[in-house]
Amino acid sequence: MVLTGRAALLAGAGVVFVALVMPSWAGVGLVVAVVLVVCVVDLLLAGSPRRLQFSRDGDNAVRLGEQAVVQLLVTNPGRRVRGWLRDAWPPSAGVQDPPHKLDLPSGERRRLVTHLVPTRRGDRHAVRVTVRAFGPMGFAGRQGSHEVPWTVRALPPFNSRKHLPSRLARLRELDGRTALLVRGQGTEFDSLQDYVPGDDVRSIDWRATARRGNVVLRTWRPERDRQVVIVIDSGRLSAGRVGDAPRLDHAMDAALLLAALATRAGDRVSLLACDSAVRADVRRPAPQDVLPSFVNALANVEAELVQTDFRIVVSQVLERLGQRSLVVLLTGLDPAVIEESLLPVIGPLLRRHVVVLASVADPRLTELESARTDLPEVYAAASAARTRLDRDRLTATLTRAGVTVVDEDPDHIAPALADTYLALKKAGRL
Amino acid sequence: MSTPLGRSAGESWRVLRTPLLVTGLIVLAAIVILIATSARTSGPFSPDSTDSDGARALAALLENHGVDVHSTETLDDAVQPGEGKALIIGPAGSLGRPDLERIAQARWSHLVLIRPGSRALEILAPGVQQTGDVLSSRSREAQCDLPAAVRAGTVTVSGPTYSAPSAAVACYGDGINNTVVRLEVGDRIVDVVGTPTSFTNAQLADDGNAALALNLIGTHQDLTWYLPQFESTDTGTADSGSAPLIPPDVRYIGWALAFAVLVVAIWRGRRLGPVVAERLPVIVHAAETTEGRARLYRRSRARDRAAAALRESALGQLHEAHGIPRRADPSAVVATVAARTGRDPVMLYELLYGLPPLSDAALMSLSHELDVLTQEVRKP
Structure with a gap:
């Protein structure tokens, strides 16, 4: 049961009535009786929210920061329902609409539209639909709720896709589709063609030249159909916020750019998100499915406040890779964690594969280190310098061990990782 | 597709009716028990109160001796025609002058005033006055020829005392200050008793208290036991003279307002x-x-660690900028940097490899100089 402002107004008028006309118990009783009778009659004449029928339709997934549209179809088999309807979602689903005004005559149906702009990644479930139906006089009404399930999945935003065209152009250069022939170690033999003055004489195939009688050149192209495994650490190293998002989100962004690029380069990309257990696992999807399957798998991965078990990472990666492959590990450069739990177990991975470790650097450290106007800031600068020195030392250790380290700001980590991939490909190290 | 949540009205009623019924029965039973057992009066010297300062024992004793006790808290019972009947006026409350006059006109045959105030004495027991002395609690002889007191023997007496006119009989005192005074006003007997504690449940069994009480009070078959209440004296008190502070209508407006607020x-x-x-x-x-960690450095004044970190960081930048090998000798580093920047090599050595600063000010200046040095290196 709900009352409205009109009922309150009536009761307020009752106070005036008692004060001016009937200052007695009878007056008070009369006012109470009138208000009660009006409200009860109105309540009995109101339509029933419980008898309404609902169904939903609309978007199932939306990229974070964009708008999803979910429709709610309300059917009224009973008496006319006039009032308000609230389509309740969790706060981070970002409902844009105030409660809907509803006027639904008997036997009709209406389509109400709810706009959602999710503020966090992951699945957002509709909570309930609450309807408040007022009586014909508008003094009192009934209220009831319905469970109308629907889920909108907020996918990782993939902001770094703006870097994709420039990297694809460089990939084409590399690929030989623009007539650039570079011989690198580990590149694959492509074809033989006639020598033109200006070509690299080191590329002349003397055996074929002898066979044919004119000078023949070997051409090369980068390898294709290589395996790339992207491992995202979803443990506590990824929980820390850099800027306004956790490291994990920046890592996902970089992973998506790399996946898009590597797919276009003809490589097979797999994804693994892991902390103390595997959180997402996508194995070699078809090229056209790479991005959709990755964003879907990553949508519900949140950073857990546990220590990542790198033994799981190593065994999972080794299990799915036969040939020499690229393993990209997106984690944090924390000396204690990396030295104690990653370095002891990474040996088997390094022997067979190329390992890249990418970490999101915190621009806040640079800020702390450069601001030195008062004593607390000097101590902060010293502390930040110590952190950076530790990271540099760790980077050196990892590089010596054969790991390629990419340590960049959130804004630059995705392109930097893509560039590292291109450089590795160009050098024929895959 | 959609599922209604919560219970419908019918379901709510089915779920709630048993608890409601049980609750209703319990409340009803409680009310019935409360009404059945509730005392008509309460407080000190109440004939219905079984507390230590109540007088239930005395009332029961009087009833055993064939006296009909009516306890009341309303003035109307005390101003009814009282020929052949007795009235006790309890100590609580302060009756107004018109109320007392109405009681005086009610023609009670016997009035017992328990610890009365001066206004009650003036109207109901003229000539008797409160003296201001207070007797301590102990056993006393009657010291008078009032038969009721003489037969009771010693009585535990305490409380205010009264002076009696010569026509009256005064007991339990030193002749001037007495705690029990009996006088006759017209054809009415008036007893003034200053010691209500003697007749309470706690002390009735001591000495001859019970005997005195029975002899004094149990004179008539019909006894009205009146305990004045403050509210019974407030309304309609003519000698306050002014109109009531709150007009009576406000009460109804208040209730209507309360309903509106609800x-x-x-x-x-x-x-x-x-x-x-x-x-x-x-x-x-x-x-x-x-x-x-910065806060920890600061709290523990770890200037040495802070300085070491700053120096190491600056050295790293210098190494990079001047292409000095990582493992270069300090003197080689100083020589290279001094050659590039034109600084004094001794000062530079002190700056880069000197002792830890001894004060916060020294740390600040060290930090500043290192900053300047690395900035210089970065610019050209």
Whole structure:
């Protein structure tokens, strides 16, 4: 049961009535009786929210920061329902609409539209639909709720896709589709063609030249159909916020750019998100499915406040890779964690594969280190310098061990990782 | 597709009716028991009170001796025609002058005033006056020829005392200050008793208290036991003279207002569905450990560690900028940097490899100089 402002107004008028006309118990009783009778009659004449029928339709997934549209179809088999309807979602689903005004005559149906702009990644479930139906006089009404399930999945935003065209152009250069022939170690033999003055004489195939009688050149192209495994650490190293998002989100962004690029380069990309257990696992999807399957798998991965078990990472990666492959590990450069739990177990991975470790650097450290106007800031600068020195030392250790380290700001980590991939490909190290 | 939540009206009624019925029965039973056992009066010297300062024992004793005790708290019972009847006026409350005059005109045959005030004495027992002395609690002889007191023997007496006119009989005192005074006003006997504690449940069994009480009070078959209440004296008290502070209509307006407030509360109090709660991720800033370490440095005044970190950082930048090998000798580093920047090599050595600063000011200046040095290196 709900009352409205009109009922309150009536009761307020009752106070005036008692004060001016009937200052007695009878007056008070009369006012109470009138208000009660009006409200009860109105309540009995109101339509029933419980008898309404609902169904939903609309978007199932939306990229974070964009708008999803979910429709709610309300059917009224009973008496006319006039009032308000609230389509309740969790706060981070970002409902844009105030409660809907509803006027639904008997036997009709209406389509109400709810706009959602999710503020966090992951699945957002509709909570309930609450309807408040007022009586014909508008003094009192009934209220009831319905469970109308629907889920909108907020996918990782993939902001770094703006870097994709420039990297694809460089990939084409590399690929030989623009007539650039570079011989690198580990590149694959492509074809033989006639020598033109200006070509690299080191590329002349003397055996074929002898066979044919004119000078023949070997051409090369980068390898294709290589395996790339992207491992995202979803443990506590990824929980820390850099800027306004956790490291994990920046890592996902970089992973998506790399996946898009590597797919276009003809490589097979797999994804693994892991902390103390595997959180997402996508194995070699078809090229056209790479991005959709990755964003879907990553949508519900949140950073857990546990220590990542790198033994799981190593065994999972080794299990799915036969040939020499690229393993990209997106984690944090924390000396204690990396030295104690990653370095002891990474040996088997390094022997067979190329390992890249990418970490999101915190621009806040640079800020702390450069601001030195008062004593607390000097101590902060010293502390930040110590952190950076530790990271540099760790980077050196990892590089010596054969790991390629990419340590960049959130804004630059995705392109930097893509560039590292291109450089590795160009050098024929895959 | 959609499922209604919560219970319908019928379901609610089916679920709630048994608890409601049980609750209703319990409340009803409680009310019945309360009415059945409730005393008509309460408080000190009440004939219905079984507390230590009540007088239930005396009332029971009087009833055993064939006296009909009517306890009351309303003035109307005390001003009814009282020929052949007795009236006790209890100590509580302060009756107004018109009330006392009405009691005086009611023609009670016997009036017992328990610890009366001066206004009551003036109207109901003329000539008797409160003396201001207070007797301590102990056993006393009657010291008078009032038969009721003489037969009772010693009595535990305490409380205010009264002076009696010569026509009256005064007992339990030193002749001037007495605690029991009996006088006759017209054809009415008036007893003034200053010691109500003697007749309470706690002390009735001591000495001859019970005997004195029975002899004094149990003179008539019909006894009205009146305990004046403050509210019974407030309304209609003519000698206050002025109009009541709050007009009586305000009460009704107040009730109507309370009802309106209730309606407003129900109107504003009902939400359009419950608040939706959500699990939120923990927000940890990645630089938090670094900032924490900075505070630790500062709290423990770790100038040596801070200076070492700053120097190492600056050296790293110098190495990079001047292409000095990582493992270069300090003197080689100083020589190279001095050659590039034109600084004094001794000062430079002190700056880069000197002792830890001894004060915060020294740390500040060290930090500043290192900053300047690295900036110089960065610029050209």
